[in-house]
Amino acid sequence: MVWVVVPALNEAENLAVLVPRILEALAEVDPEGRVLVVDDGSTDDTGAVVEKLMAEHEAVLLETLRRNMGKAAALHRGFSRALAAGADVVVMMDADGQDEPNELARLVTPIREGDADLVTGARRQRQDRFIKRNTSKLYNGVTHLLSGTPGRDFNSGYKAMRADVARDVLPMMYGEMHRYLTVLAHQSGYRVAEEPVVHHPRMSGSSKYGLARFWRGFSDLLTVRFLLSYENRPSHLFGGVGALCFLVGTLMLGYLTIIKIFGEPIGNRPLLLAGVLFTLVGLQLALFGLLAELIVHARNRGNPGVGPGPQA
Numbered sequence: 001m002v003w004v005v006v007p008a009l010n011e012a013e014n015l016a017v018l019v020p021r022i023l024e025a026l027a028e029v030d031p032e033g034r035v036l037v038v039d040d041g042s043t044d045d046t047g048a049v050v051e052k053l054m055a056e057h058e059a060v061l062l063e064t065l066r067r068n069m070g071k072a073a074a075l076h077r078g079f080s081r082a083l084a085a086g087a088d089v090v091v092m093m094d095a096d097g098q099d100e101p102n103e104l105a106r107l108v109t110p111i112r113e114g115d116a117d118l119v120t121g122a123r124r125q126r127q128d129r130f131i132k133r134n135t136s137k138l139y140n141g142v143t144h145l146l147s148g149t150p151g152r153d154f155n156s157g158y159k160a161m162r163a164d165v166a167r168d169v170l171p172m173m174y175g176e177m178h179r180y181l182t183v184l185a186h187q188s189g190y191r192v193a194e195e196p197v198v199h200h201p202r203m204s205g206s207s208k209y210g211l212a213r214f215w216r217g218f219s220d221l222l223t224v225r226f227l228l229s230y231e232n233r234p235s236h237l238f239g240g241v242g243a244l245c246f247l248v249g250t251l252m253l254g255y256l257t258i259i260k261i262f263g264e265p266i267g268n269r270p271l272l273l274a275g276v277l278f279t280l281v282g283l284q285l286a287l288f289g290l291l292a293e294l295i296v297h298a299r300n301r302g303n304p305g306v307g308p309g310p311q312a
Helices: 012-029 046-056 071-084 101-112 130-147 163-172 177-187 212-230 234-261 270-302
Strands: 002-008 034-040 060-065 089-092 118-123 159-162 192-197
Touching (some): 002 012, 002 071, 012 034, 012 101, 034 046, 034 071, 071 089, 071 163, 071 177, 089 163, 101 118, 101 159, 101 192, 118 177, 130 177, 159 163, 159 177, 163 177, 177 192, 212 234
Parallel strands (some): 002 034, 002 089, 034 060, 118 192
Antiparallel strands (some): 089 159
């Protein structure tokens, strides 16, 4: 069964038009499919519009969050409900009308044919403002560089995935992590692909995201990179950086010790303070890495099924 999860925040006017179009496209892909709208604490008539659609269409469902919790939280709720209902393919689609419902089959077909586990609808000709288009290009380039994940449009909100993929990425669905579903799936060993899709201008209303989302996104990218690379081996990062700092500090203090032996004063040299600082920071980082390893070890002992994750 295919479930289409649509997170929505104050999108009443758009949903009244978009949901019937999704139903038409879904009927050709899976007559038993469902469209789940997750109302992310809307203050307009989003809930009322969806309830009216529910009365008219059995396949339309509504999940309501008591307050605005963000897109990742809305998707988490939607994915959880879809998986609990037995969905084998989960599709995520934005509620602003920019995604084309008729492209649904293009995303689902590679999954059903076994060619991919997650398919992203890549927007080749984006209908967005100049600043948004170009900051998104920068974001996509940096994401590809840091993660090594193939693709050109990681930030697309139009994706289809197997139930196993949705289930595995659920623990990471918080903050702005929904942007990195493709990265998380790829690093977990799933096959990811892109299909070019049509991209429309927003039907009505205004975008809910500002430029601040890109800085938050880059911060979360570093988090993803850290978790994928060092979740089960934190001492490799902290111990390595700590050893480097300790070595630098030791060399500084060794140099000062030599010149002190030859009678030169070192008490007023900034290098002395720097050497002591590097040495102490190195020791602290190394100890922090060992402490993190103990935490990981205790976690894995308490959960025998947990083993080393994918390593980048």
